[in-house]
Amino acid sequence: MSTDTRDRLLHGTIEALRTQGIAGVSARTIAAAAGVNQALVFYHFGSVDELLAAAAIWSTEQQVAGYRERFGRVRTLRELQRVGRELHLRESANGNVTVLGQMLAGAQTNPAFAAATRDALGLWTVEIEQVLTRVLADSPLGEVADVPGLARAVAASFIGMELLAAVDPEGDQAAFRALDQLGALLEYLDDLGPAARVAARRAVRTAVRRSVRA
Amino acid sequence: MSTDTRDRLLHGTIEALRTQGIAGVSARTIAAAAGVNQALVFYHFGSVDELLAAAAIWSTEQQVAGYRERFGRVRTLRELQRVGRELHLRESANGNVTVLGQMLAGAQTNPAFAAATRDALGLWTVEIEQVLTRVLADSPLGEVADVPGLARAVAASFIGMELLAAVDPEGDQAAFRALDQLGALLEYLDDLGPAARVAARRAVRTAVRRSVRA
DNA sequence: GTCTATATTTAGATAGAC
DNA sequence: GTCTATCTAAATATAGAC
Known part of the structure; x- marks a missing residue:
């Protein structure tokens, strides 16, 4: 489901910002925190x-x-x-x-x-x-x-x-x-x-x- | 001269933090701002x-x-x-x-x-x-x-x-x-x-x- | 919509010539 | 002390199969 993945990515982004800071976030750390594939960052949001x-x-x-x-x-x-x-x-x-x-x-x-x-x-x-x-x-x-x-x-x-x-x-x-x-x-x-x-x-x-x- | 290079690196680091932020600084951007070689970051300070x-x-x-x-x-x-x-x-x-x-x-x-x-x-x-x-x-x-x-x-x-x-x-x-x-x-x-x-x-x-x- | 695979760029860090 | 060259890891981003 699209909205589900979007939500997971949003959640994962906050989680990644919390644990890695702005200097440490990346499509990969976000995707890992969100539990989704890294490529979906770009599909749903265009860029990190x-x-x-x-x-x-x-x-x-x-x-x-x-x-x-x-x-x-x-x-x-x-x-x-x-x-x-x-x-x-x-x-x-x-x-x-x-x-x-x-x-x-x-x-x-x-x-x-x-x-x-x-x-x-x-x-x-x-x-x-x-x-x-x-x-x-x-x-x-x-x-x-x-x-x-x-x-x-x-x-x-x-x-x-x-x-x-x-x-x-x-x-x-x-x-x-x-x-x-x-x-x-x-x-x-x-x-x-x-x-x-x-x-x-x-x-x-x-x-x-x-x-x-x- | 060692102290001169150290000073240039310190200056360059501040300049890089100003223009790139903590998320954008790197040994290369710092060295560029300092006008010195990138490897000197590690020689003088060990790590970024x-x-x-x-x-x-x-x-x-x-x-x-x-x-x-x-x-x-x-x-x-x-x-x-x-x-x-x-x-x-x-x-x-x-x-x-x-x-x-x-x-x-x-x-x-x-x-x-x-x-x-x-x-x-x-x-x-x-x-x-x-x-x-x-x-x-x-x-x-x-x-x-x-x-x-x-x-x-x-x-x-x-x-x-x-x-x-x-x-x-x-x-x-x-x-x-x-x-x-x-x-x-x-x-x-x-x-x-x-x-x-x-x-x-x-x-x-x-x-x-x-x-x-x- | 999602995944794999990959092209490309950039990062930190080091070896070795000078 | 400094520079070149380079290794390795990680980044963004995309193409294409499913």
């Missing part, structure tokens, strides 16, 4: 690169769908951090986010990968934007924050942390603790009185103007 | 992998040294953001930080790379720790912050943003603007009165305990 690009988007779609419900329940920054930590722990273990990191590395020198990786990242940022909009709704940040920009910063940082975790697990844990502290500080701002919040808004707006000039 | 690891550390040492003076002058979060933005702009253009991203991608499936990349990242985090210690000295964060953890979060996020910039330049700019806003909010905390700062410290400490439990 096209399969990699297709697999990146396919895999990200599935992952994002798996977290959509959980994201939808997030109402506070604390909950968002909690989900982020869960996601980090689970995906560090199964290596699915690392796959995006591998694609991102390949994308630096491959325009076709760049488009696919941008689209895959976009699937995450769309979700993160929605969550951030809710979370920041009644915070001083919410009224002036560049939510799309913040969502991209979160996604990029997350992938950086995911890549870090593999080479320095203790450093990664320390980094996550530090980000929890940062979140606590931001939440604290929500508990301030009206006068302080006005001042906080002013500070943020000033920074916005400053960064626009820069 | 060993050369890549050596080049990652060598290149990072040089880069970090080039920013040490500038880092030393940073006294406020605002200045740190400014230097970070400069660094991002310059290194996006010359692609040197992307090289660390490429090594990080390769490190996910190569233990020897993992050690080299951890060491190279360590060169950055050592500097960032010093700057953060100064910058946070008289902020509520300074007294409870996990500065080493924060430094690693900054380094990892920076590399993530660097990788993002190549696939989504507009998204990358928006992300940097959003981080500027975040910095402004944190600076605002420094301008709070004594009572508010005590409360902020308490909020951060609570978060620390919370994250230790998690």
Whole structure:
């Protein structure tokens, strides 16, 4: 069956990216992971690169769908951090986010990968934007924050942390603790009185103007 | 001359990583970029992998040294953001930080790379720790912050943003603007009165305990 | 749609002349 | 230390039988 083989190849590509990295994937390693003949890579996807690009988007779609419900329940920054930590722990273990990191590395020198990786990242940022909009709704940040920009910063940082975790697990844990502290500080701002919040808004707006000039 | 050839190979390796990525480097592409014979890769470094690891550390040492003076002058979060933005702009253009991203991608499936990349990242985090210690000295964060953890979060996020910039330049700019806003909010905390700062410290400490439990 | 066989290119690595 | 020549393994990709 054609769709079955296509699916096996997509699965096999992710598996190969996980275990071999972007530098080690090949039609043969993918086919071996997929349990199909090597020539089928070219029959179904034309080339290894096209399969990699297709697999990146396919895999990200599935992952994002798996977290959509959980994201939808997030109402506070604390909950968002909690989900982020869960996601980090689970995906560090199964290596699915690392796959995006591998694609991102390949994308630096491959325009076709760049488009696919941008689209895959976009699937995450769309979700993160929605969550951030809710979370920041009644915070001083919410009224002036560049939510799309913040969502991209979160996604990029997350992938950086995911890549870090593999080479320095203790450093990664320390980094996550530090980000929890940062979140606590931001939440604290929500508990301030009206006068302080006005001042906080002013500070943020000033920074916005400053960064626009820069 | 031996040292000359070694240097050419190190230079050539970085150049090859920049233009071909971790997936495209080979003894031949490196030798071509270095302008030396391909066999010299193995004579001087034993293997392509060993050369890549050596080049990652060598290149990072040089880069970090080039920013040490500038880092030393940073006294406020605002200045740190400014230097970070400069660094991002310059290194996006010359692609040197992307090289660390490429090594990080390769490190996910190569233990020897993992050690080299951890060491190279360590060169950055050592500097960032010093700057953060100064910058946070008289902020509520300074007294409870996990500065080493924060430094690693900054380094990892920076590399993530660097990788993002190549696939989504507009998204990358928006992300940097959003981080500027975040910095402004944190600076605002420094301008709070004594009572508010005590409360902020308490909020951060609570978060620390919370994250230790998690 | 799938498999075998194969053409072609490129990779890492080494032997040996200079 | 450097270069040429070369071995071997592995890569992409395709033709053609089934």
